[in-house]
Amino acid sequence: MEFSSRLLAQAVDEMSQLPGIGKRTALRLVLHLLKQPGEQTGRLTHALKALREEVKFCKSCHNISDVGLCEICSNPKRDAGLVCVVEDVRDVMAIENTGQYKGLYHVLGGKISPMEGIGPQDLTIASLVEKARKGQIGELIFALSSTMEGDTTNFYMYKQLEPLNIKTSTIARGIAVGDELEYADEVTLGRSILNRIPFEGSLRAS
Amino acid sequence: MEFSSRLLAQAVDEMSQLPGIGKRTALRLVLHLLKQPGEQTGRLTHALKALREEVKFCKSCHNISDVGLCEICSNPKRDAGLVCVVEDVRDVMAIENTGQYKGLYHVLGGKISPMEGIGPQDLTIASLVEKARKGQIGELIFALSSTMEGDTTNFYMYKQLEPLNIKTSTIARGIAVGDELEYADEVTLGRSILNRIPFEGSLRAS
Incomplete structure (x- = not known):
């Protein structure tokens, strides 16, 4: 793409470094900023700069946090012996949203x-x-995505922790709640049969 | 969404003000920046700030430009009497890419x-x-998008310019090159029959 201005070209170029943002989308975003009041660009650039330069991570669970020990790790009401291993802050947010988990996290x-x-x-x-x-740690829950990389990471951690004799589990793989059986992929369906749970156990969750 | 850090929440919030970027995408982009070296965020914020604060527009065609009179307007090889009216800088880039146009532009x-x-x-x-x-201006070409707003704008400009007796035209609407007739919408197909061109004329373009 040939731009009529060097400033425009640079802004589009930097914007398109972001994942999933091509040159055309970057141009659209940048032109949008140009049409808005200057303060919007000011707030955006200030927020990004502040985050990148001042970001801190919890010294215990390594989640993004404004203070040394994050809110979850420093909450006395949570079960400190139960630790859920996740990939990043998005997974912490997803699990917190379920309202089903009262232990701590460890962000890989x-x-x-x-x-x-x-x-x-x-x-x-x-x-x-x-x-x-x-x-x-009393009990560990591996909650990584169900991909080759996730399984590899689970296995590596399991091998490292094996000598310490800690109770470890991994989140259940199976048919999503509300899904039709006929549309499930065969690997998931196969696993859900192998790892079937006693019917009484399935009643607890609901 | 509940964030574990105020800095993160602010960055996601500002990012999601951009069109087509929701909170989830904003979070993904912001976390990506956190994983990259700090210079990337520095370059991005600097480029956006510089564009917003220092952007200039060509005093003749109003396109984004680093100098008072843009490269196209100041090019003596271009036909200064032929002016193509477009919506924004993206349309200038699209028409320039065709290599078919040697006149000037007017960016609305x-x-x-x-x-x-x-x-x-x-x-x-x-x-x-x-x-x-x-x-x-010797001849004007209206090249706005073929929407209600585009047609309204064309008509308004036409009414304003009518007393001046300038030759005006609008870009041809019709079946796109390479398209199958059966998949064209009926309005486009109808217009392309009404505005048919002499067969000898159609040979010029290829």
């Missing part, structure tokens, strides 16, 4: 992915093992 | 749209009429 910051050059040392696995070694 | 900055509260006084129509009055 990603999944092991040789394709993207992410190894165990890039994640907070060492800190998780350290917590477990100190006897701070 | 939008279309007349009572729904969005945009009237003729918000566009650069007065400046277009002024140029025409000074005798700087």
Whole structure:
């Protein structure tokens, strides 16, 4: 694309570095900002800069937090012995939204992915093992996405934690609530039969 | 959505003010920036700020430009008497890409749209009429989108320019090159029959 202005070209170029934003979308967004009052651009750039420069992570669970120990970790009403391992802050938000979980979290910051050059040392696995070694964890729940990378990460953590003899579980895979059986993929349906639960157990959740 | 950090909440909030970007997408973009080196956020915010604060418009055609008179308007090889009226800089780029047009442009900055509260006084129509009055325009081409707003704007401009007796035309509406007739909508197909062109004329373009 040829732009009529160097300033415009630079703004579009930087905007299109964001994932899922191509040059055309970037141009649309940038032109939108130009039509709005200058304060909107000011607020946007200030908020992004402030976040990037001042972001802090909870020293215990590694979630994004404004203070040293996040609200969840410092809440005495939560079960400190139960730890749910998730990939990032979005998963914490999703699980908190269910209102079903009263334990703490451990945010890995990603999944092991040789394709993207992410190894165990890039994640907070060492800190998780350290917590477990100190006897701070009674039960661990692995709640990573059900992908090759998620399963690899689960297995790696499991192997690291095995000698410590901690009760570990992984979230149930199965047919989503409200889904029709006939439209489920065969792997999910197969797993949901293998990992069937006693009928009385299924009544608890509802 | 409940965020674990005020800084994160603000960044997501500002990001989601952009058109077509919801809270979830905004969160994904903001988390992406957090994972990248700080310079990327620095370059993005700097480019947006610089564009918003220093943007200039060509004093003749009102296109975005770094200098007082844009490259197209100041190019002596272009036909200064032929002016193509477009909505915004994207249309200039699209027409320039065809390589078929050697005249100048006039960028309106939008279309007349009572729904969005945009009237003729918000566009650069007065400046277009002024140029025409000074005798700087030999022929005008209206190249607005083929919507209700586009047609309204075309008609308004036509009425303003009528007393000046300038040759005006609008870009051809018809079946897109490469399209199958059976999939064309009936309005387009109907117009393309009404506005049929002599067969010899159709050979010029290819």
